Amino acid sequence: MSKSSQRSPFGWSNRGGQVTVIEAPVARSYRRRAVIAFWVTLGVVGLLAAMVASEYLHPILGGLLGVVLGAVLGAVVFALIVAWPVLRVFWHWLPEIVFGLAVVYGWTTLMESTPLWGSLLIVALVVGVPAAIAPVRRRVMAWIWCLIVRHRLRLCFAAFIATNRHGSLPLILLARPTPAGERVWVWLRPGLSLRDLEQDDQVQKLAVACWANEVRVMRAGRKYAALIRIDITRREPLAHTVVSPLPDYVPRDVPANAPTSPGMPPVGLDLPDVPDVPVSAPTDTPRQRKPRNPTTPTASPNGFDPSDYA
Amino acid sequence: MDLTDTIELPPQPDAPQTVPVGAGLSIFDPVFLGIDEFGHPAYLPMIYRNILIGGEPGAGKSSLLNTIVGHAALCPDVRLCLLDGKQVELGLWKDAADVFVGPDMDHAIRTLRRVQTVMDNRYSFLLARRRRKIGPNDLFGQILVACDEIAYFSATAGDKKDQDLFAALLRDIVARGRAVGIIVAAATQRPSSDIIPPSLRDLFAWRFAGRCTNDVSSDIVLGHGWYARGFSSNSIDPNNQGEGYLIAEGGIPNRVKAAYMTDADIIRVADYATWTRRRSGLAAPADLRTAA
Numbered sequence A: 001m002s003k004s005s006q007r008s009p010f011g012w013s014n015r016g017g018q019v020t021v022i023e024a025p026v027a028r029s030y031r032r033r034a035v036i037a038f039w040v041t042l043g044v045v046g047l048l049a050a051m052v053a054s055e056y057l058h059p060i061l062g063g064l065l066g067v068v069l070g071a072v073l074g075a076v077v078f079a080l081i082v083a084w085p086v087l088r089v090f091w092h093w094l095p096e097i098v099f100g101l102a103v104v105y106g107w108t109t110l111m112e113s114t115p116l117w118g119s120l121l122i123v124a125l126v127v128g129v130p131a132a133i134a135p136v137r138r139r140v141m142a143w144i145w146c147l148i149v150r151h152r153l154r155l156c157f158a159a160f161i162a163t164n165r166h167g168s169l170p171l172i173l174l175a176r177p178t179p180a181g182e183r184v185w186v187w188l189r190p191g192l193s194l195r196d197l198e199q200d201d202q203v204q205k206l207a208v209a210c211w212a213n214e215v216r217v218m219r220a221g222r223k224y225a226a227l228i229r230i231d232i233t234r235r236e237p238l239a240h241t242v243v244s245p246l247p248d249y250v251p252r253d254v255p256a257n258a259p260t261s262p263g264m265p266p267v268g269l270d271l272p273d274v275p276d277v278p279v280s281a282p283t284d285t286p287r288q289r290k291p292r293n294p295t296t297p298t299a300s301p302n303g304f305d306p307s308d309y310a
Numbered sequence B: 001m002d003l004t005d006t007i008e009l010p011p012q013p014d015a016p017q018t019v020p021v022g023a024g025l026s027i028f029d030p031v032f033l034g035i036d037e038f039g040h041p042a043y044l045p046m047i048y049r050n051i052l053i054g055g056e057p058g059a060g061k062s063s064l065l066n067t068i069v070g071h072a073a074l075c076p077d078v079r080l081c082l083l084d085g086k087q088v089e090l091g092l093w094k095d096a097a098d099v100f101v102g103p104d105m106d107h108a109i110r111t112l113r114r115v116q117t118v119m120d121n122r123y124s125f126l127l128a129r130r131r132r133k134i135g136p137n138d139l140f141g142q143i144l145v146a147c148d149e150i151a152y153f154s155a156t157a158g159d160k161k162d163q164d165l166f167a168a169l170l171r172d173i174v175a176r177g178r179a180v181g182i183i184v185a186a187a188t189q190r191p192s193s194d195i196i197p198p199s200l201r202d203l204f205a206w207r208f209a210g211r212c213t214n215d216v217s218s219d220i221v222l223g224h225g226w227y228a229r230g231f232s233s234n235s236i237d238p239n240n241q242g243e244g245y246l247i248a249e250g251g252i253p254n255r256v257k258a259a260y261m262t263d264a265d266i267i268r269v270a271d272y273a274t275w276t277r278r279r280s281g282l283a284a285p286a287d288l289r290t291a292a
Helices: A024-056 A059-092 A094-113 A116-132 A134-159 A194-209 B061-073 B105-128 B150-156 B160-180 B215-222 B263-280 B286-291
Strands: A171-177 A181-187 A214-219 A227-233 B031-036 B041-044 B050-054 B078-084 B099-101 B142-148 B182-188 B206-209 B243-247 B254-258
Touching (some): A094 A116, A134 A171, A134 A181, A194 A214, A194 A227, B031 B061, B050 B061, B061 B078, B061 B142, B078 B105, B150 B160, B150 B182, B160 B182, B206 B215
Parallel strands (some): B078 B142, B142 B182
Antiparallel strands (some): A181 A227, A214 A227, B031 B041, B031 B254
C-alpha cells in the first residue's frame, strides 16, 4: 500500500531533477482514484476469494488467502490506474508505434532472409506500387489523414474545448475517410454538450487546428446526445457539373429547337428607345406621422437583423 | 367471332405516327436533386412539402427550381402554376404550365386566390369524404406553385397593400396547402424580414441555401444557429454554381450539388411535357387562360 511519501516511477514528484511526465494535479487525482480502486478491489475480491477458499481450506486460512489475493489484484489495479496517463499516450500512438516496429523488424527480417537487392526490390514494390496507382495512393493518404486528425482533435480538446470538473476530455471514437475529408465520431463525457463545441467560433478553431478547410459538428443520431459527429472538409468533391436525368425521359426524336413564335418586335430593348417619364407622386400618400415611441433602428455592424429571427 | 379474333380498324390517313406517352413519373416519386458530397444521389420528396431556395444571384437557385418544375412537368398528375417576375427563368415551361404569371402583380394575386379557392374546395371535399389528406390515385392531381424571385412580388412590384396581400395569400397556401397536394417551391436571394415576412419564411420545411454573401444571410435561409455549427453557405466557391446546403429529411444541412439542365434540355423536356399534357387533356393551353 503506497503512502504519499513513496514516489512513483512516473514522477509526480520533481525531486532530485526528475522530469515531470504527468502534471501534479492530474497525478494527484489519479492517485486518489487508484487508492479508492485498491480498497474496493481488496474488499470485493478478498471477500469473494475468502468465501470460495473457505470451502476447501480452514476458514482462517481461507480468509487470509482471500486478503492476499485481494491485495495482489488491488495492487495491479492501483498500478494500472496510476500509470494510466502514460499508458493512454501509448494507446493514442499505438498505430504509429506498431507501424514503426513493423518497419524496423520487417526490414531486419527482410535483410536476414534475402540479399540486399532482393530486399530493396521488395521494399520498392511494397512502397512504389501503391504510390503509383492513384486510387490506392488516395486511399492510403485518406487513412493517414484519419490518424492525423485524431491527434489534432485530441490536441484541440485538451487546448481549448471546455472540459468537465474532472478534466476528462471527449472520447474520440472511429475516424473514417470521406470524399470531402474525414468524419470523426466523438463521445462527449458528462459535463460537456454539443453547445460547447458550437460556441465562440469553436468550429473555426477546430478547422485551423485540423489543417482543414472547414469543420462541422452535429449530432450523430437521435438516440444519444453524447454521440456527435465531426465532419472535416479539406477537399471539394462537388466541383463537377451534375447532369439532370430529366432529359432521359424524353424520346430522342423530340427536337431541342422548337419553332419560336415571331413574338414581339425588337422595340424598347435599349435605353434610348425608352422615354424619360417623370415620376408621378402618389396622391393618396398619408401624412408621415411621428411615432409616439420612436424606436431607433439598431443596425449591427455585420448586417445582423434581430427581426429576421423574430 | 370470339375474343381471340383481332379487329382491324379502318386505316386513318391523318393519324399521327406516334402517340404521346407520358414519362411515367409521379410527384409522389422523390425528385432527383443532385449528388451529395459522398457522391450519393440526393433525392427530395416534394409531396406534402414546401421548399425555400435562397442564395446570391448566380448561385444556382433557378437551376434547382427548373429541376423541380421539370420533374413536375413530366408528372401527368401535377398542374403547374408558375410565377416568375423575371419571366425567362421559368418561361420555357410556359406552354406546359396551366398558369404562367410574368411581372404582373394583379395576375399573381388572382392566381393565388384561385389556388386558395381550390384548396378550400378540396378541404371541403375531403371533409365530406371523412378523410384527412389526399393520396396518389385521387380524383384530382396535385398543384405545384413555383415562384422565382418572391421578392419581386412581396417587396418590389405594386404597392404595399398588394405586396402584403400577396404574402398573406402565399402564406396561407404554404400553411394549409400541404395535405391537399398543393406544393410551393419558392426562390429568392435573401429572405430577410424586409423581403419576406418571417411568418411566411419559417413555414417552409425544406431549405436550400446556395452561396450567400455572408454568414448571416446563410443563417436566414437555413435557420438560425447553423452557422455556429459550421454550416455556412458563405464558404461555397462562388464559381461553383448549384452547390449549397440542403435541409431535407434528417433535418441536418447536407452539402449537395444541384443537377443542371441546359436550355436545350429544358426546351426538349418542356416541349415533350406540353405535348403529353395537351393530348391527355390535363393542361389547358396557358395562353387561353391568361387571355381570359
